[in-house]
Amino acid sequence: MKVPRVRTYVPGLDEILYGGIPERNIVLVSGGPGTGKSIMAKQFLYNGIVKKDEPGVFVALEEHPVSVVRSFKHFGWDITKYEKEGKFAIVDAFTAGIGSTAQKEKYLVKDPDNVGELSSVLREAIKNTGAKRIAVDSVSTLYLNKPAMARSIVMQLKRIIAGLGCTAIFVSQVSAGERGFGGPGVEHAVDGIIRLDLDEFEGQLYRSIIVWKMRDSKISMVRHPMDITDEGIIVQWDKYLRITNLKAEAEPLPKEEIEEMKKAIEETEKIEEESGKEIKVKEIEEEE
């Protein structure tokens, strides 16, 4: 059976996911400092609103809500407009209500250590905006001081998010050079893992992305070069990054794989088009 896909519209990412993220999947975007995790989470939300009219909620645990908005705007993504229209909301789990901007926040979590409070504020934000896409940045903050609780915290959020029909990106911070993705409890609890990396060779930094797992989906089995530009993240889906002890080199993917990825995107587009038609027919029937 074909699983409905949530397209990220991050250039090249849907290709290496063979169509996009399966609906209701919770995806860990894991990586070291400065690898582009936050940008990817923001791009996923912004694209959903602009390209599909799907509202989104950003759970801010690492940055002040003012900085969150500023970093959206850095890429020309005017999120304030959609916040005013009620299609976007920030859950402030950062300020603990301290400061004048914080007190104006509609969705404030006073104690981010209290997962119950976070869950109920998140649920309210999802219901009010009609959100389809969620980003939690970063989920690691929630269990930094209590690693034994990581799995149950992630499962609690997953139940709410998937239960309300949403698809999510959970940002997971790991140390530079660490091989894991955020601890065994979390890695097995989530539905997908995307890993972002930054590696140095001969004084030059190379960005790359690899999809480690994605339930109900075929995935590209190679590391792809990735760029961060003024328009956000671009994945070079038709190339793979060959890393040896001494160097990193981008090489073209085999033709058959490129064709298969293209076909997966075309199929997703066709399914979307058909379901769009179905909705229109239903609307007309209801009007009659």
Ligand SMILES: Nc1ncnc2c1ncn2[C@@H]1O[C@H](COP(=O)(O)OP(=O)(O)OP(=O)(O)O)[C@@H](O)[C@H]1O
């Ligand atoms: N316009 C741009 N062009 C190129 N690179 C950019 C641009 N804007 C930001 N970056 C790069 O993106 C990186 C930050 O990305 P991001 O904030 O998503 O990292 P992160 O993985 O969330 O890191 P951390 O875990 O440390 O918060 C910066 O190090 C910066 O070099």
